[in-house]
Amino acid sequence: MLERWKQSAKQWVTGKMNLPEDVLLDVPRLTMIGQLHLHVENHRGVLHFSKELVRLKLSYGELSIKGKDFVIKTILPNELLLEGTIDEVRYLNGRETGGAHE
Amino acid sequence: MNRRHGPSDIYVKLTGNYTEAVVNQCLREGVIIKNITRAEGESMECFIPSSELSYLERIAEESDCEVEVLKVSLIEKYTTLMKKRAGFIAGMLMFIILLILLSQMVWKIEIEGAQPVLEHNIQKNLQDMGITTGTFAFFLPSPEEIQKEILDKTEGTTWIGVEKRGTTYHFEVVEQSLPEKETLPAPRHIIAKKTAVINTIYAEKGQVLVKKNELVHEGDILISGFIGKDKHARTVAAKGEVLGETWYKVSVEIPMKPQADTLTGESEKKYFLKMFGYELPIWGFSAESAFDVYKKSDRKYDLELWGKVFPINWNVTTFQESNIVNQSSSSKETFRQAKHAAENKIKNRLGGEAVIKEGKILHEESQNGKVKLVMHYQVLEDITSEAPIIQGE
Incomplete structure (x- = not known):
C-alpha cells in the first residue's frame, strides 16, 4: 500500500517537475546503436546469458533480449554493454521466471 | 568503451x-x-584482471563452478619469454649500461692556443688534478671549478677557458705575453747619408759632433758613439734624428696641346670561344669593322673545375668608338700643369717623411709646342745612416 503510494508520488513529481524519468524512478535506461550495441543502465543482474538470449533482472520485472552472437563487453554493478546482432528487446512484467536466485 | 582487454587481463573459462x-x-x-x-554447453568465457583470479575462484566454488585459465596475461607471457631469453635481455641491459658509462667517460682533452711547453705543463697539472682520458666525468668537478684550479696552478697564462663538449674537455689558453726585452744594438755612429745643411739635431744617445746650419758631406759622423773622456770613455749605439736641408733639381717637359681619347658611347661586342688556341666566333662578326677609331678591351672567362683550368675559354671583345680630341690650353695653364708634374716627381723620389721647404723655377722654356720646366727644390729630410764602430781600433 505504502510502496504503491510512494511510486505514484514519484511519478507525479517527475511529471510535474519535468525531470528525466530514470533519475527518480527506478527504471532502466536503454541506449541502442543500430542492431550492434545495447547499453543498459540500472539493471539488477543477469538471469540468463547465451548467444541468442539475454535476460536481465530489473527493479520491476525483467528484460529479455533476443538476437545472435551476444557478447557482454563490459558489466558493472549498474551498467551493461551488450554486443551482437539484436533482434528483439522485450519487457517481461509480472512474476519472475527462470528460477534465478539473485 | 570498446577496449578489448588490458595487458594484465587473463582469459578464463567458467564451467558449471x-x-x-x-x-x-x-x-x-x-x-x-x-x-x-x-561457449559450448554450460561454460562461459571471459577476461578478468589477473589480480582478481583468486576472488573469482572463491566465488565460483561457492556456486559449484570450475575456473580454468585459458590464456595468461600479456605481462605474464612476456615475463616468461624474458626468463627464457635471460641472456639476451642481460646483454641488452649490459649494452645500455656500457653505452651510458662510456658516454660519461672523458675521451679526449684538447688544449688550444698554448705553446708546446705550456701545453705540456697544463697537461701535467691536469693529470695531477685527475683529469685524464679514461676517467669518469661525474667524478670530476664542474668546468668552472676546474677552470679556477688550473688557472691557479699554471703559470704563464692569462686565462684558461674550460668547456665540456660531450666526452671532450676543451681548454682554451690565452698565454701571458710579456714585453720582449729589446736587444741592445751594437755600438755605432750616426753618419750623414748625403750632402746637406743641418737643420735640426736631436740626439738620444751619443755625442753630437755637428752644429746647426753646418754643411755636412756624405759619410760625415753626425752623432758619435764614443762618449766620456779618458778612463770613462766607452762606446754606445748612437741614436738620434737629424734633419738636413737637401737640394734637388727636377726637369719636366709637357706638350702644349695634349691629345685625349674620348669615347662616344657607341660600342659593339664580339663573342668567341677559344679552344686549344683556335678561335670560334659565336656572335658579333662585324663588330671589328663597325668603327674607324676604337678602343678595344678583352675579357676572358676561363672554365675552371675543381681548381683545374680547361683549355677552353669564353672571350668577349668590346669595341668602343672613340674620338681623338686635341685639347688646347693656355700657356699659363700648361705652366701650372708642368709645375704640378714636377712636384709629383720630387715627391715620388723622396718618399713619405720629407717636407718640401721651397721650390724655385730655374729655367722655363716653350719650344715646338712643348713646355720645358726646370725646378729647384729645397727639402727637409732625415739624413741619418748608421755606421758600426769596429772594436779594437
Missing part, C-alpha cells in the same frame, strides 16, 4: 550449472569481468 550466478556475484563484489561469451 548456472554461471550467471557467478557473474552476478562478481558484480556485487566488484570483480570486473569483460568480454563475456557463451
Whole structure:
C-alpha cells in the first residue's frame, strides 16, 4: 500500500517537475546503436546469458533480449554493454521466471 | 568503451550449472569481468584482471563452478619469454649500461692556443688534478671549478677557458705575453747619408759632433758613439734624428696641346670561344669593322673545375668608338700643369717623411709646342745612416 503510494508520488513529481524519468524512478535506461550495441543502465543482474538470449533482472520485472552472437563487453554493478546482432528487446512484467536466485 | 582487454587481463573459462550466478556475484563484489561469451554447453568465457583470479575462484566454488585459465596475461607471457631469453635481455641491459658509462667517460682533452711547453705543463697539472682520458666525468668537478684550479696552478697564462663538449674537455689558453726585452744594438755612429745643411739635431744617445746650419758631406759622423773622456770613455749605439736641408733639381717637359681619347658611347661586342688556341666566333662578326677609331678591351672567362683550368675559354671583345680630341690650353695653364708634374716627381723620389721647404723655377722654356720646366727644390729630410764602430781600433 505504502510502496504503491510512494511510486505514484514519484511519478507525479517527475511529471510535474519535468525531470528525466530514470533519475527518480527506478527504471532502466536503454541506449541502442543500430542492431550492434545495447547499453543498459540500472539493471539488477543477469538471469540468463547465451548467444541468442539475454535476460536481465530489473527493479520491476525483467528484460529479455533476443538476437545472435551476444557478447557482454563490459558489466558493472549498474551498467551493461551488450554486443551482437539484436533482434528483439522485450519487457517481461509480472512474476519472475527462470528460477534465478539473485 | 570498446577496449578489448588490458595487458594484465587473463582469459578464463567458467564451467558449471548456472554461471550467471557467478557473474552476478562478481558484480556485487566488484570483480570486473569483460568480454563475456557463451561457449559450448554450460561454460562461459571471459577476461578478468589477473589480480582478481583468486576472488573469482572463491566465488565460483561457492556456486559449484570450475575456473580454468585459458590464456595468461600479456605481462605474464612476456615475463616468461624474458626468463627464457635471460641472456639476451642481460646483454641488452649490459649494452645500455656500457653505452651510458662510456658516454660519461672523458675521451679526449684538447688544449688550444698554448705553446708546446705550456701545453705540456697544463697537461701535467691536469693529470695531477685527475683529469685524464679514461676517467669518469661525474667524478670530476664542474668546468668552472676546474677552470679556477688550473688557472691557479699554471703559470704563464692569462686565462684558461674550460668547456665540456660531450666526452671532450676543451681548454682554451690565452698565454701571458710579456714585453720582449729589446736587444741592445751594437755600438755605432750616426753618419750623414748625403750632402746637406743641418737643420735640426736631436740626439738620444751619443755625442753630437755637428752644429746647426753646418754643411755636412756624405759619410760625415753626425752623432758619435764614443762618449766620456779618458778612463770613462766607452762606446754606445748612437741614436738620434737629424734633419738636413737637401737640394734637388727636377726637369719636366709637357706638350702644349695634349691629345685625349674620348669615347662616344657607341660600342659593339664580339663573342668567341677559344679552344686549344683556335678561335670560334659565336656572335658579333662585324663588330671589328663597325668603327674607324676604337678602343678595344678583352675579357676572358676561363672554365675552371675543381681548381683545374680547361683549355677552353669564353672571350668577349668590346669595341668602343672613340674620338681623338686635341685639347688646347693656355700657356699659363700648361705652366701650372708642368709645375704640378714636377712636384709629383720630387715627391715620388723622396718618399713619405720629407717636407718640401721651397721650390724655385730655374729655367722655363716653350719650344715646338712643348713646355720645358726646370725646378729647384729645397727639402727637409732625415739624413741619418748608421755606421758600426769596429772594436779594437
